[in-house]
Amino acid sequence: MVSNAVWSRLVRRPLALVLRGLDDNDMHTGPLNGLWDRLRVLPLRIDGYRLKPLQLDTNSGFTRETTVVQLEGDGQVGSGEDVIWDGPTQAKFRERGPHLPLAGAHTLGEFSALLDQLELTPDPPPVADNAIYRRWAFESAALDLALRQSGLGIEGALGLTAGPLHFGVSLGLHDFDAIERRLALHPNMRFKLDATPSWSVELCEALAATAAVDVVDFKGAYKGTIVDVAPDLSLYERVLDAMPNVIVEDPHDDTAIHALLRDRGARIAFDAPIHCFADIAEQGLESSSVNIKPSRFGTLRALLDAYERCGSQGLSMYGGGQFELGVGREHIQVLAALFHHDGPNDVAPRGYHRLESDELRPASPLLLELPSVGFALS
Numbered sequence: 274m275v276s277n278a279v280w281s282r283l284v285r286r287p288l289a290l291v292l293r294g295l296d297d298n299d300m301h302t303g304p305l306n307g308l309w310d311r312l313r314v315l316p317l318r319i320d321g322y323r324l325k326p327l328q329l330d331t332n333s334g335f336t337r338e339t340t341v342v343q344l345e346g347d348g349q350v351g352s353g354e355d356v357i358w359d360g361p362t363q364a365k366f367r368e369r370g371p372h373l374p375l376a377g378a379h380t381l382g383e384f385s386a387l388l389d390q391l392e393l394t395p396d397p398p399p400v401a402d403n404a405i406y407r408r409w410a411f412e413s414a415a416l417d418l419a420l421r422q423s424g425l426g427i428e429g430a431l432g433l434t435a436g437p438l439h440f441g442v443s444l445g446l447h448d449f450d451a452i453e454r455r456l457a458l459h460p461n462m463r464f465k466l467d468a469t470p471s472w473s474v475e476l477c478e479a480l481a482a483t484a485a486v487d488v489v490d491f492k493g494a495y496k497g498t499i500v501d502v503a504p505d506l507s508l509y510e511r512v513l514d515a516m517p518n519v520i521v522e523d524p525h526d527d528t529a530i531h532a533l534l535r536d537r538g539a540r541i542a543f544d545a546p547i548h549c550f551a552d553i554a555e556q557g558l559e560s561s562s563v564n565i566k567p568s569r570f571g572t573l574r575a576l577l578d579a580y581e582r583c584g585s586q587g588l589s590m591y592g593g594g595q596f597e598l599g600v601g602r603e604h605i606q607v608l609a610a611l612f613h614h615d616g617p618n619d620v621a622p623r624g625y626h627r628l629e630s631d632e633l634r635p636a637s638p639l640l641l642e643l644p645s646v647g648f649a650l651s
Contacts, residue, residue, distance in 0.1 A: 308431055308577040313382030315419040315430070318346040319375050322414075324367045327354075327598040332627055338363045339598045342410045344375070344418045351418025352649060354601030355410035356568050357394075357403050365396045366407070375411075381419045385412060385572055405548060405571035406595075412573050413604050417648035426645045427607060436614030437638035438606060441465050441487055443594075443619045446472075449479050456483065459636040463487050465522075465619045468512060470505045477515035486519055487617035488564075488591075493525030494545035506530055513537050520562055520617065531558055544593060545569075550579040553588070564619070565612075566593040567605055580612045591616030598623065603650040610641050 325341040340355040340363050357363055373391055375384075393407045394400075420430060428434055441463035442455060455462050465488040466480070480486050489512055492502040504525035510533065512519065522542045524530055534541060535558075543556050544564035548571070553563055563583060570576040583590050592609035594602060602623050609618045624634040644650065 308581060309382075309574045311431060312416065312419075312573060312577070313380060313385070315381045315416075315423055315425075317379045317381050317384050317415060317419040318422060319344055319377060319379070319384070319415075319418070320346045321376060322371045322373075324371065325599075326363070326367055329598050329626060336360065337596050337598060339596075339601065340366055340410070341599050342414045344411075344414045346418060347422055349418055349421040351414045351416070351421060351647070352600040353410040353412065353414030353417065353604070354597050354599050355407050356595040356597055356601060357406045358595075359400075359403075362394075362396055362403065381415060381573075384415050385574065388412070402569070406568050408571040409568040410601075412571070413567070413601070413648065416573060417600075421647045424646055426643060427648050428611070428643050429645075431611065433611045435607070435610035435641055435643050437640055438610040438614050438618065438620070439463070439616065439638045440606075440609075440618045440621050441637070442621050442625050443467075443490075445469070446476075449476060452480065452483060452485070456485065458634060461485075461636060463617060463637060465490060465617065467492060467502075468508060469502060470508050472508060472511060474511055474515070477511045481515040486516060488520040488522050488542065488619075489516070490522040490544070491524050492545075493527075493530075494523045494543070504530055506533060509533055513539060522564060524558065526557060534558065542591075547579075549575045550582045553583075560588070562589045562591060562616075564593045565590050566595060567608055568595050568601070576608075584612075589613070589616060591618050593619040594621075596626070598626075600649045600651075604648060606639065606641060607643060607648065607650065610639075610643070614638075 322345060323343045325343060327339045327341060329337045331337055338360040342353045342355060344351045355366065379387065388408060388411055394403045420427060443465040444451060445467040462485060464486045466486060467490045495501050504527040506529050509530055517537065518540065520540045520542045521534060523544050524534060524541065540562065541558050541560045542562035542564055543553060543560055546552055546556060547563060548569050553560060565579060567576050570579060590613040592605055592613060594605050605620045609620050622635060641650065
């Protein structure tokens with residue numbers, strides 16, 4: 274769920290502009306000759322759409338549900354994934370069925386403008402992130418379909434080439450055995466870990482000894498959610514004493530913690546509060562990195578704008594996921610390979626979702642074979 278601070282800003286800004294990632298007076302198209310301009314002119318024909326449920330029972334006892342949006346047109350299918358976290362909300366979405374008036378001939382830009390006018394998440398209570406996540410499902414499906422109908426792949430459409438995709442594994446950590454079990458699968462595995470106040474000096478030192486931890490997420494941007502962690506200065510001290518070069522993601526908005534991070538010259542990154550490029554400058558600390566989760570941006574326009582502007586300003590990027598179960602995982606891998614292939618990307622293949630799964634778990638880096646047609650890997 275979006276934090277209170279972010280929610281207050283979102284409701285002040287017109288939702289269509291939030292989803293595009295633009296402030297009212299910000300019409301910047303980016304330094305790479307406008308990647309969105311290359312995509313928005315693609316023709317798109319939609320005859321209808323379908324909704325497909327996905328579900329996985331996780332190791333922690335949580336059942337993850339998502340919905341695949343399949344747009345159909347001219348004998349082609351383009352797919353995206355709705356990553357809203359609430360299962361009942363996903364069920365209502367599917368029960369309502371394909372009721373949105375999407376059929377017709379558009380360009381990709383015109384389709385995005387059409388989505389501005391539609392209510393994609395009518396189910397109460399209103400949750401700002403839900404509208405953005407569902408918007409990304411339709412936008413990514415539309416991109417996939419438009420590319421397929423034009424006989425183009427994502428590399429050719431953007432004029433970019435993917436690199437070997439480096440990735441890490443993200444998990445909430447309560448004991449070091451969880452790290453040891455995963456390193457037994459692949460000794461070169463990298464990690465993005467969620468810190469908790471239970472982390473002892475000994476655990477932090479054991480993590481440091483692996484030299485495998487790239488990012489520690491302090492969950493400081495969350496308020497009123499099940500993943501909240503209260504600000505704890507001593508936790509930051511333990512982590513930074515043991516791992517001074519780790520990326521500190523989403524630190525708490527706390528004066529003492531900010532002072533500590535500045536004094537230590539800590540590497541700061543933001544994730545949960547970032548829905549467009551302008552959000553990066555609003556966080557109260559200078560960041561060296563940003564975790565770009567495509568589903569948090571909602572629209573292709575906002576996402577591509579962020580990629581371009583981060584690149585032009587020398588701000589390093591890495592990618593993140595939202596426990597996607599299907600094609601959405603492929604999308605975030607493709608985008609990471611195109612824009613920040615060598616970062617500490619939290620985009621591990623789906624086989625890593627369950628440690629005991631028999632599914633093949635390829636090691637990092639992944640040598641993705643991006644499709645000659647479409648957006649997804651399959």
